[in-house]
Amino acid sequence: MSSGISDKVFPALDTFRIELPSWGFANTGTRFGKFIQPAAATTTEEKFSDAGLVHSLTGVCPTVALHVLWDCPKGVASANDIKKFAEKYGVAAGSINPNLFQDQEYKYGSFGNPDPSVRQRALHHARQSIEIARLLGSRDISFWFADGSNYPGTANIRQRKEWFKEALQKSHAALSHEQRMLVEYKPFEPAFYHTDIADWGMALLLARAAGPLAKVLVDTGHHYPAQNIEQIVAWLLSEGMLGGFHFNDRRYADDDLTMGSIDPYQVFRIFHEIRFFEWETGTPADIAYMVDQSHNLKGKIEAMIQTVIVAQQLYAKATLVDPKTLADAQKKCDLVRAESILQDAFATDVRPVIREWRESKGLPREPMEAFRQSGYLERITQERAARNSPSVSSYA
Ligand code: RM4
Ligand code: MN
Ligand code: MN
Numbered sequence: 533m534s535s536g537i538s539d540k541v542f543p544a545l546d547t548f549r550i551e552l553p554s555w556g557f558a559n560t561g562t563r564f565g566k567f568i569q570p571a572a573a574t575t576t577e578e579k580f581s582d583a584g585l586v587h588s589l590t591g592v593c594p595t596v597a598l599h600v601l602w603d604c605p606k607g608v609a610s611a612n613d614i615k616k617f618a619e620k621y622g623v624a625a626g627s628i629n630p631n632l633f634q635d636q637e638y639k640y641g642s643f644g645n646p647d648p649s650v651r652q653r654a655l656h657h658a659r660q661s662i663e664i665a666r667l668l669g670s671r672d673i674s675f676w677f678a679d680g681s682n683y684p685g686t687a688n689i690r691q692r693k694e695w696f697k698e699a700l701q702k703s704h705a706a707l708s709h710e711q712r713m714l715v716e717y718k719p720f721e722p723a724f725y726h727t728d729i730a731d732w733g734m735a736l737l738l739a740r741a742a743g744p745l746a747k748v749l750v751d752t753g754h755h756y757p758a759q760n761i762e763q764i765v766a767w768l769l770s771e772g773m774l775g776g777f778h779f780n781d782r783r784y785a786d787d788d789l790t791m792g793s794i795d796p797y798q799v800f801r802i803f804h805e806i807r808f809f810e811w812e813t814g815t816p817a818d819i820a821y822m823v824d825q826s827h828n829l830k831g832k833i834e835a836m837i838q839t840v841i842v843a844q845q846l847y848a849k850a851t852l853v854d855p856k857t858l859a860d861a862q863k864k865c866d867l868v869r870a871e872s873i874l875q876d877a878f879a880t881d882v883r884p885v886i887r888e889w890r891e892s893k894g895l896p897r898e899p900m901e902a903f904r905q906s907g908y909l910e911r912i913t914q915e916r917a918a919r920n921s922p923s924v925s926s927y928a
Pocket of ligand 1: 629676716718751778786824
């Protein structure tokens, strides 16, 4: 491997971290059915165990995102158990995701519900989630809302926007200074006529209104087909408002497929915009990279290892873009040269240098192989099969 490549890739991989979602290890499905996996995690502890294993094999996933309703059944009182799991399995609690969509009360919305008592209940849950995050030392509280409506005329869109603003401001007031609030958007589903926070512009306005610790979260699956996500990323960066990502891939809607499985060039272009911003400004972008995937058919742990491997590859490729040469080509409107810089970087096989990087860190050169040889899957399949036969623990 030419030392030119490793000079760029090694330091980038040294800092690249990606957070795994607890729900990615549990049984999930579609609204048409759930296919149970005998090895799926059935408890929060098992999710930590699986996430810890992925981290031990890849070295780049030190935190696991938690969904309050699914992972903190005792609410704030669950924090102690979680600290123990974190200690035992070597992965810390990461972003805390309030659940403002699954309870019956939220049928007509949470922060946007016309009933003030439901809005109050949602706010209480938001504050509890912030408290759980504080107890766990988690920085980010990541809000996603299912709020919206299915039919024209059934919701007061402007009024709901004001309710959202108010509740987000009140939630923001509960944050401590080291914490952040991330506001996620989604154009449709489960609501099919209007979603209260449908796109990045709405999320940006609400985050700005909420307060200085609020930023926008970009879930790559939450866009209309063909939308230019890297442009959204570039704009949010230039506004100082990009807080984090939920990575996944999609073909049609919010498909929650493996990152980079359908359009790896898209993810590469996102990473490139971030690195270009960092080069121009001389400051590292403060972005939480998180995975938000739900593998219904693939083995959960294998799919997660595959995700991490692909994420590293695409990030490593983005480091091969020489920003100075690119800036020069852009300035001169040398279109083919500028475009080729991206294409050449993307076409480079970075797998050998990543193997070298892993070796230099004492990590397995091939994490997937190491997982298959570890015997972990056989062990958990035996341990969990009986518990898994009837259970579906989340609906992500
Ligand atoms: C949503 C969104 C959220 C996730 C839920 C379960 O589509 O992506 O981030 O928490 O699904
Ligand atoms: Mn998401
Ligand atoms: Mn989603």
